[in-house]
Amino acid sequence: MSKPKSRNGKKNLIGPQLKALRARDDISQRDLAVQLQLLGLNVEKDVITRIETNKRYVNDFEIQIIAKYFKVSYQYLIDGEECL
Template identity: 60%
Template sequence: MPKPRSETGDKNFISDRLKSLRKEHHMSQRELATRLQLLGMDIDKNVITRIETNKRYVTDIELQALAKIFGVSYEALIDGVDKP
C-alpha cells in the first residue's frame, strides 16, 4: 500500500514552515540537524533538505522535537498558525 500524500502530492505539511522558522532563528540546516541529534533524532543535514523540499515524510517524534526546538506548537508547524 502506498504511503499517503496531501492533495497536492506533498509528503509533509511542514516543509515551508520549517524552512521559514529555521531562517527566522538564523539557523543553518546543519545546526538544526545537530540540535535534533542532541534530542536523540537520527537526522543529518541531508534529511533536513529532504523535509524542506517535501521529499521526506516527518514522524510524530520528529515533529515533537522540531516544535520543542523552535518553541512552537504542533499546529504552528503543520498549519503555520499557533493557537491563541
C-alpha cells in the same frame, strides 16, 4: 500499500514552516541537524533538506522534537498558525 500524499503530492505539511523557522533563527540545515541530534532525533543535513522540499515523510515524534527545539506548537508546524 503506499503512503498517503497531499493533493498536491507533498509528503509532509511542515516543510515551509521548518524553513521559515530556520530563517527566523538564522540556523543552517547542518547546524539544525546537530541540535536535533542532541535532542535525540537522528537526522542529518540531507534529511532537513528533504523535509523542507516536501520529499520526506515526517513522523509525529519528529514533529514533537522539532517543535520543542523551536519552541512552537505542533499546530504551527502543521498549519502554519499558532493556537488561540
